[in-house]
Amino acid sequence: MLKPSTPLVELHLHEIPRVAMKTAQKLAAAVAANISAAAPRDATVGDLIHYLPMRYEDRSNLTRISGLTHGEYATVEVEVRVAGTYPVKGGKLRIFEFSAVDRTGQIRAFWWNQAYLQKTLIRGARVLLYGQWKRGRRGSFEVENPDYELLADEDGSADAIHTGRRVPVYRKLGDIRTKQLRSIMHYTLSMLDMSRMKELLPGDLIARNTLIPRSEAYRQIHFPAEDAPIELYNLMQSPAHRRLIFEEFFWLVLAVGLRKQGREESPKGTVIETGDRVRNAVRRVLPFKPTGAQKRVLREIVNDMTGPKPMNRLLQGDVGSGKTIVAVQAAVVAIENGYQTALMAPTEILAEQHSRTIKHILAKSPYRVELLTGSLGSARKRELYEAAASGEADLMIGTHALIQEGVRFHKLGFVIIDEQHRFGVLQRAELMKRGYNPDVLVMTATPIPRSLAMTVYGDLDVSIIDEMPPGRKPVVTKVRGEDARARIYRFLDQIIQQGRQVYIVYPLVEESEKLDLLAATQMAERLRTEIFPQHEIVLVHGKMKQDEKDRAMEEFRSGAAKIMVATTVIEVGVDVPNASVMVIEHAERFGLSQLHQLRGRVGRGDEQAYCILLAGDKRTSEARERLAIMEETNDGFRIAEKDMELRGPGEMMGTRQSGIPAFKIGNLVRDHAVLESVKREVDLLLTTQQNTREFARLVEVVKKQPKYRLASIG
């Protein structure tokens, strides 16, 4: 039997008694594949019972044969008596039929051309039949082609699992189907001594939030009780669901809270002051009058920098709201205090754009600004490493190249990360490591919905630029189908005649990157030769060589090229105010937040700007509804909320490396009420329980779990 010393949920799957070896192995492989790929390990019983039903079916209402009504659908449970196959219609068809009984009567069931059934539905078999019942010739009921479920399992207890109750329906796990999984789950749960399943949450918290015991939650979530409200289960809002979701959120929110606290308690590596000299230097670099919002957020940032705790701040502002200048001013504060600043951007194009803009802004200053990207030659890279290590470079702008092995800083006091959602928590940590607990400013144009702000970003203070630079007009957005293409081209021609420029964007979808790239290239060619032979057109995509890219960008920036055909590489960072129209091909393939980012590339000048979302012919109504939001609003926050609702947080924030944990049960949108309760509890713990033994225990639990260890880096 089971080793009593192993907690049951830690048992490996092949150790579950009486599950056949082959099944156990298949099961173990499938469950393991379902565990986070980030931390592979053997699958345990705990993992198995964490594989939850996708929905529930109410099969609790069995009808007795004596209770059947002519013409009605019903399920009966019967035992097969006489079964046989015979030909009909001159031998062209075969009928398999049996008669069967329950305690109240006899019925007949038959199938056309399914003779193989005679192998399983044999005399003595217990079967569940579901179909439309009719009164037959001799007065007894019969059913044609019913759904059936064989109840004969070796131990005879199967009937308690698959029928006569609310049953769980699982998504196929590997090649194990719902019925077999249901049996294994049932058996495993009945074998587990649930009293040995430890509660990890504090008792008073459980009581305050009226959570059911953990063991009970697992049992019920798989096999809802007799009188359980099945609707709540199907909405994933039963007490069992709530309990497990609560716990899932709890550990993450606690981990993030601890990370924040850890950062705040470790001594700050910098001493920053803002005398008249610093203030004048900051003012001198301003190329324009800052908006009220820009002034306010700069004050918040400088307050942190001069304060006793290391800054850990998120600067959130819609596309085009002017985050760059704020970051530059903050960098000037650091530099004037003798510290270096590093600015990390997710793409080379964005890093270059920053470098160009910032060098321009700081042209008259004494500061040395350098650009470090992966595509530089190794000699140049070595020079830049040296400039960083000696402290000669005051502001180092770059891509991931900034966190490569050889990069050292003399005195890195300030770290800026642009478009945070492209980086994982780990990369943030990598850059921070290069300074001694430096101030960190994370910039994002994607508004962080409150639920994410509370969890993944819960360790960041937030500053928001909620005001656009003067003179901006909202971009007029239209969703159009293929039939409008000719008209759109005429419109583009008009715009170009008026001296403006145009973007045409192609999506690059990871799975079909090559094909998409081909499509973009061919389109550029067609536009050049057939549609706009009179205008110069450039093509930019991520697979181009750096100097090719540079040349194309420069041609567009200078106004020589009128049209830029691009893949999403321009999503962030291109700043050409004269471009006033953007056409987005296959718009239905983009997420809303991404569309919003793209759209932000136009409308930077004084002209009215337009964004045309071409949605092809295969527009589904869901896609259309989605895109309609883009027509309705320019409010990035509303768009982000909607996007998250439709696609889930991980997708919305872009890619797997976003550092956003995939919740197994919880859903940040659906379960926001649970999240609020969790947040309240964690705040309470962090403010009042710090010195208790219970708190120390909770910290240990967090530390032991790999996925929370990731969250608490930093």
Ligand code: ADP
């Ligand atoms: P984002 O927040 O998207 O990074 P940027 O910092 O690139 O926005 O600013 C967008 C554009 O607005 C830039 O061309 C910048 O020079 C301009 N800008 C920013 N702030 C102001 C301001 N206060 N007045 C006028 N123009 C501004």
Ligand code: MG
């Ligand atoms: Mg920006």
